[in-house]
Amino acid sequence: MITLRFVYISLSGNTASFVRRMSQYLEERHGDAIAIETVDIKELIREDHSFYAMQGDFVAFLPTYLEGGNGIDNGDQEILTNPLGDFIAFEDNFKNCLGIVGSGNRNFNNQYCLTAKQYSQRFGFPVLDDFEMRGMTDDIKRIAEKIEKLYKI
Incomplete structure (x- = not known):
């Protein structure tokens, strides 16, 4: 059995919905050949759990929340999603991150x-997709296919 791990933060529910629907799609395709573990950073913080070192590879999912600037020549500042970056940095979790999927x-x-x-x-990990x-059904299928290749399933 292969374990797929997805780490995400969701503020409006969009990213959580995407991760949930993509997980269901992957489970329908692969049944008992896979297990899916998800880490919702917002819930982790809300329940006052500490960050921890990830055991195994994972894919991160991140919405975009910025203030200020235009993203090209006059800056910007990440807001609200910083805890995901803190988790990825914790105990060198970034070394186990296969890549990130952005939304916006x-x-x-x-x-x-x-x-x-x-x-x-x-x-230093790749942007896998966005x-x-x-997200739409085509997005789920496209990104799931990339994750299947990463995990060799």
């Missing part, structure tokens, strides 16, 4: 999924 709103142009791109640069808002 295309109306924000250059800032669309910018936080995922920044995490990629900061930690989706807008809650």
